[in-house]
Amino acid sequence: MPLTERPAVEARDLRRTFRTKQGVLRPTRKTVEAVKGVSFEIAPGELFGLLGPNGAGKTTTIKMLITLLIPTSGSASVLGHDVVADVREVRRRIGYVFGGDRGLYERLSGLDNLRYFSELYGVPPREQKARIGSLLELVGLTGREGERVEGYSRGMRQRLHIARGLLHDPDVFFLDEPSIGIDPVGARELRATIAGLREQGKTVLLTTHYMFEADELCDRIAVIRSGEIVAEGTPGELKGLVSAGRVLEVETYGVADGVVETSRTLGGVRSVVVEDRGQVQVLVVSCEPGAEVTQAVLGQLGDTRVGRVSHRDPTLEDAYVELVTR
């Protein structure tokens, strides 16, 4: 999407290579190209999603943008400040939150954690008390701030993380899978908090595995696969990539080895994945418009016990699956 104003975040042909060494006496060196020329722009106030499977390069891209990793080549800037040359200026203006249990001092209370990071992030002493109070209110931890973090639930920790990331009122916010491992109620509250950030005019880069989350929150999405961006657009545009087709779902009780691979070779089939849903495994087959593949797919299943067979319209998740399994 061409932007008329200066982008809040800009990545230009970003690349990052990791070198690993194994063995002492006869060391073997391996080079892994985690990010292979990623380019995108995020407009001020935009909520931009970066989607991709594990190991696709999402976190590496974020870490380059927040100055924790130096790009092997390419360039990136945040609010016009280069992430390699103007490290301190970038750090002053960004907030970073990642998912999971870590990133807090367990033996300190929630309040002391916020006080500590307020000092490190340069929140003026006079503003600290009011700022911490309002953030605790925002993330729903008022009244629990005096308790040690080691007693917090995962959802409470994640909300404390959000408060920590917002302490210095950053203009750009990086959220790396913030809802991972949170229960549905906690995840809903978190989504409401993230939506609130956009309403405040913050620029947000969000990575997530949950398609409904990206669909609900993001203005634009980039799908990253094996270190490269394979599609970019609004959630509607991405759905449009597969909306001309249909999705066949076949409930099975144990898919035999090789069925997915052979089904992918059938005419009219775009992608095939298996999803575990409780007791059953569901074969999700994305089809070309007009293609009738039901009998052919059932034929591939052989003696496998089959349950319900249904068709539906594609979702953002189908678009995502097709993009990352091509």
Next chain:
Amino acid sequence: MNRLRQQVVCFWLQLKILLFSPFEGFLAVVFPLMFATAALLVYQVNGDPAAMLYAGIGAAAMGIWTSQTVSATTLVQRERRAGTLELVVAAPTPFSLVLLPITFAMATIGLYSVVATILWDRWLFDIALHVANWPLFVLSILMATVTIALFGFLLSVTAVRYRTSWALGAALEYPGWLLCGFVVPLDLLPAVLRPLSWALAPTWAVEGMRAAAAGESPWSDLAICGAVGLVYAALAAWLGVRLITAARRDATLALT
């Protein structure tokens, strides 16, 4: 002024973290006393009160050295395990100023060991500490604490890239006792090791403590001690920037 406040608040919160750990607290309380006991039992064989005083003062400084070298080299690993290392590195505050209050919090725990060891010496071995000049003796203890903290600061900065940095602390602990002359006179060590002893600020601090106790002037020892401590601080600040840049380049910050 804000920077000073930042350092004080961070020091206090880090001290809270250290004090709230029952296991580390137990080690901090018991270890210095055990080391002092072992050293004094060896010296007691001769029945020389002067030698006991020599060992008593050295054993007091040993506690700070032990708590500081071991904990400073595990400091970064602790932050890494907690998942806070990347967050503190990504903060606008220079990394060296993040580590400084943490090392001083650790040194404060070490300061306890000095007091505890002196009381232990008195209670268990009946060593009465005859100090000719108490103010200078206390100043020497504080110099030992501060300069050992600065040495720990240097170690923690140096260890930022390596996940097995704790091994460095363990490797330095016992040689440090000998090289700093805590319980063995430096004259007994091979001459080739002398420069190493001179490069360690605690060597001069403990000499200052002994001089103050004996009524001699500790100022020259303390001056050298302070100068060596400043070199540690300058070197740590210089290395801090370079090693963090190297860690960002080689992706070693998040190693768990």
